[in-house]
Amino acid sequence: MKNPTCPRPGAALLFVALVALLPRLDAAEGTVLARPGVRPLAADLPVETAVLTEAPHVPPRITRQHAAKVIVNLEVREVVKRLADGVEYTFWTYGGNVPGSFIRVREGDFVEFHLNNHPTSKVPHNIDLHAVTGPGGGAASSFTAPGHSSQFSFTALNPGLYVYHCATAPVPMHIANGMYGLILVDPKDGMPPVDREYYVMQGEIYTAGRHGEGGLQNFDPMKAEDERPPYVVLNGSVGALVGDMALQAKVGETVRLYFGVGGPNLTSSFHVIGEIFDTVYVEGGVLPAQRHVQTTMVPAGGSTVVEFKVEVPGTYILVDHSLSRAFNKGALGMLKVTGAGNALTYSGKEIDEVYIGQASDAGFAASKREAELMAQKEAAIADNPRIAGFTKEIQLERGRKVFLTSCFACHMANGEGLPAVFPPLAGSDFLKADKDRAIKSVIKGLSGPITVNGKPYNNMMPPHDFTDDQVADVLTFAMNSWGNDFGAVSVSDVKRVRAENK
Amino acid sequence: MARCFIPVGWQQAGHLALVGFALLATLATTRAGPATQAGMTAIPAGTYRPLIRSQDEPAEISVAPFWLDIRPVTNAEYLAFVQAHPRWRRSQVSPLFADSGYLSDWAGDLELGPSAPVGAPVVRVSWFAARAYARAIDKRLPTIAEWERAAAAGFTQSEGAKEPGFPAQVLAWFTQPTPQPLPAAGSGRPNYFGARDLLTLVWEWVDDFNTAMVTGESRGDSGLDRNLFCGAGAAGIRDPSDFAGFMRAGFRSSVRASYSVPNLGFRCAQSP
Numbered sequence: 001m002k003n004p005t006c007p008r009p010g011a012a013l014l015f016v017a018l019v020a021l022l023p024r025l026d027a028a029e030g031t032v033l034a035r036p037g038v039r040p041l042a043a044d045l046p047v048e049t050a051v052l053t054e055a056p057h058v059p060p061r062i063t064r065q066h067a068a069k070v071i072v073n074l075e076v077r078e079v080v081k082r083l084a085d086g087v088e089y090t091f092w093t094y095g096g097n098v099p100g101s102f103i104r105v106r107e108g109d110f111v112e113f114h115l116n117n118h119p120t121s122k123v124p125h126n127i128d129l130h131a132v133t134g135p136g137g138g139a140a141s142s143f144t145a146p147g148h149s150s151q152f153s154f155t156a157l158n159p160g161l162y163v164y165h166c167a168t169a170p171v172p173m174h175i176a177n178g179m180y181g182l183i184l185v186d187p188k189d190g191m192p193p194v195d196r197e198y199y200v201m202q203g204e205i206y207t208a209g210r211h212g213e214g215g216l217q218n219f220d221p222m223k224a225e226d227e228r229p230p231y232v233v234l235n236g237s238v239g240a241l242v243g244d245m246a247l248q249a250k251v252g253e254t255v256r257l258y259f260g261v262g263g264p265n266l267t268s269s270f271h272v273i274g275e276i277f278d279t280v281y282v283e284g285g286v287l288p289a290q291r292h293v294q295t296t297m298v299p300a301g302g303s304t305v306v307e308f309k310v311e312v313p314g315t316y317i318l319v320d321h322s323l324s325r326a327f328n329k330g331a332l333g334m335l336k337v338t339g340a341g342n343a344l345t346y347s348g349k350e351i352d353e354v355y356i357g358q359a360s361d362a363g364f365a366a367s368k369r370e371a372e373l374m375a376q377k378e379a380a381i382a383d384n385p386r387i388a389g390f391t392k393e394i395q396l397e398r399g400r401k402v403f404l405t406s407c408f409a410c411h412m413a414n415g416e417g418l419p420a421v422f423p424p425l426a427g428s429d430f431l432k433a434d435k436d437r438a439i440k441s442v443i444k445g446l447s448g449p450i451t452v453n454g455k456p457y458n459n460m461m462p463p464h465d466f467t468d469d470q471v472a473d474v475l476t477f478a479m480n481s482w483g484n485d486f487g488a489v490s491v492s493d494v495k496r497v498r499a500e501n502k
Numbered sequence: 503m504a505r506c507f508i509p510v511g512w513q514q515a516g517h518l519a520l521v522g523f524a525l526l527a528t529l530a531t532t533r534a535g536p537a538t539q540a541g542m543t544a545i546p547a548g549t550y551r552p553l554i555r556s557q558d559e560p561a562e563i564s565v566a567p568f569w570l571d572i573r574p575v576t577n578a579e580y581l582a583f584v585q586a587h588p589r590w591r592r593s594q595v596s597p598l599f600a601d602s603g604y605l606s607d608w609a610g611d612l613e614l615g616p617s618a619p620v621g622a623p624v625v626r627v628s629w630f631a632a633r634a635y636a637r638a639i640d641k642r643l644p645t646i647a648e649w650e651r652a653a654a655a656g657f658t659q660s661e662g663a664k665e666p667g668f669p670a671q672v673l674a675w676f677t678q679p680t681p682q683p684l685p686a687a688g689s690g691r692p693n694y695f696g697a698r699d700l701l702t703l704v705w706e707w708v709d710d711f712n713t714a715m716v717t718g719e720s721r722g723d724s725g726l727d728r729n730l731f732c733g734a735g736a737a738g739i740r741d742p743s744d745f746a747g748f749m750r751a752g753f754r755s756s757v758r759a760s761y762s763v764p765n766l767g768f769r770c771a772q773s774p
């Protein structure tokens with residue numbers, strides 16, 4: 001359906017020459033990527049705004065019997081989010097989550113696409129929708145600098161389930177950071193109705209640290225080049241589809257999964273442990289092409305639609321059946337089926353324990369036990385002043401880092417502030433007097449008249465979007481630097497103040 | 503809004519190579535510690551290897567010695583500029599030369615406010631504005647070749663790519679959220695040539711930014727296309743694993759001369 005991406009070298013050179021010689025024209029902007037003559041005049045169509053959903057949810061079935069002009073507003077945001085317990089990662093997202101928002105349109109719809117790159121983004125992004133017929137799938141027309149928007153339009157000519165992704169260089173990095181999602185072009189007559197529809201996508205994450213290594217992880221280009229991801233996950237993080245977040249269904253219902261692989265590199269052997277797919281729409285096409293399938297292969301940048309009726313209550317496990325990825329790297333989710341049992345079959349519970357390690361319900365119990373042990377350990381440390389002093393030193397080091405990135409611009413590296421503008425933290429009676437107030441000031445910001453060491457200030461400090469640890473660390477640092485000896489702030493102090501100031 | 507602009511300076515890199523300055527022999531050959539001239543550091547003559555090029559372009563472009571600001575221009579410095587040049591104030595600037603985001607993090611026309619600390623780099627300035635600033639003090643913006651030449655240095659050696667840990671540190675910047683407000687310009691560690699914050703504070707305008715050859719459809723970009731999809735020879739992409747280089751090329755080609763971007767500032771250069 002798409003043009004091959006392999007021009008002859010001559011053509012490529014010509015292209016380079018053109019780009020080099022011309023001042024940038026706006027030729028690419030607003031390009032209509034559709035075959036002329038095929039789409040009805042967009043002006044005559046009724047207009048609607050697409051409902052976008054976060055995984056695992058899917059927008060409602062389209063019931064209208066005619067084409068429409070559908071406006072899609074997709075926002076690109078770079079956000080720090082949980083990758084696994086204790087592990088964070090800066091995800092680049094379509095809509096704030098990985099995978100990106102699910103887009104649903106109907107065959108023949110005229111789609112007006114707005115890609116908005118959030119002002120806080122570091123880098124430019126774009127979007128290549130595999131559902132678009134035309135070179136690059138919209139990528140060139142949607143190339144967008146931080147704090148800007150692009151618009152392009154296309155007609156959804158071909159029904160099916162398509163991957164979309166960022167195609168900005170280096171493409172593997174943009175995809176590995178989370179820039180992929182699915183767009184479903186419903187066939188004119190619609191997909192047959194089912195009881196439940198869910199959205200699941202697999203992708204790899206190339207962290208610099210090993211699997212499980214804590215803290216904010218950076219992208220590792222070498223691991224990406226070697227295709228050695230420490231994480232392979234369903235819906236963006238380890239455990240995104242387990243425990244309370246598991247998919248739900250009732251006995252007797254038919255479940256349809258829209259499953260895609262963002263990649264950037266690995267193919268998925270998609271399998272649901274304990275189920276057989278009644279129907280597979282192979283490779284995301286519209287024909288119910290195969291029945292009674294155990295495992296279906298989904299290429300990177302490809303998709304599948306599977307349906308199955310759930311007969312037995314219990315927990316079913318979604319995996320990439322290249323099982324090290326499920327067992328060791330996170331490519332695992334759950335479908336919980338409730339209702340009356342059928343005595344003739346197995347329970348899903350045994351399977352739980354065989355395959356799913358940490359992420360299972362049993363695993364959750366284990367992490368709970370681990371948390372209790374950690375709490376005990378912390379209490380023991382707090383009781384022992386020598387070790388406690390040591391932990392404070394670590395906290396001071398971490399706090400120094402936070403201070404030097406987030407506070408020093410105003411309060412100055414020496415904590416003296418700026419006369420009449422930014423109050424001092426060094427020797428501040430205001431800081432010394434009330435620990436909780438300091439915590440609240442960092443979290444919520446502070447404004448209005450205050451008096452510090454007898455001098456009036458009336459200015460504004462912005463709120464800081466920190467983790468509890470960061471707040472505790474930076475304040476402990478401020479309270480123990482430049483001659484201050486004001487005690488320490490613990491994570492539980494921060495939690496309490498946060499709860500009190502909800 | 504009109505978005506066309508004059509491609510001034512896009513040939514400059516080539517010219518620099520041809521003109522051949524007869525000067526600062528010490529700079530051109532040895533590095534006698536970073537010399538400074540009022541907040542600038544001398545970047546010795548050297549070469550720049552473009553990331554993406556066509557077969558007829560040279561693999562290396564020579565770069566004549568030049569002065570480069572040690573750090574990006576700050577809010578305070580830019581404030582002084584708009585005080586002296588009212589037509590570059592937020593309320594008076596022509597929309598042809600700066601889009602609606604111009605200096606929008608300032609509290610007022612002549613007031614910085616808490617989101618734009620005095621010492622932080624000025625951002626949300628258009629290319630036109632950055633050039634006007636430079637011209638007002640008899641400086642100019644560096645070319646891509648000059649900027650990349652200066653930024654190719656590590657902290658301890660002239661080739662950052664060979665310095666252990668340096669490339670990873672550069673790449674990590676892309677994945678860390680931009681601190682709000684921005685930290686002070688000049689707080690970063692000086693590189694081998696004495697320039698600070700080139701790679702890890704804000705993006706910076708260059709004079710010939712619009713010659714960066716990335717269309718946004720990166721796979722359609724000349725060499726990349728041939729290399730990644732057709733497995734052709736080495737012509738085109740210098741180093742496909744230079745992710746940070748791709749990001750810079752991509753960034754430059756995503757902006758237009760009137761754009762103001764929340765994390766895009768600039769620094770000035772001067773020919774000796």
Ligand SMILES: [Cu+2]
Pocket residue numbers: 092124125126166167168174179
């Ligand atoms: Cu992207």
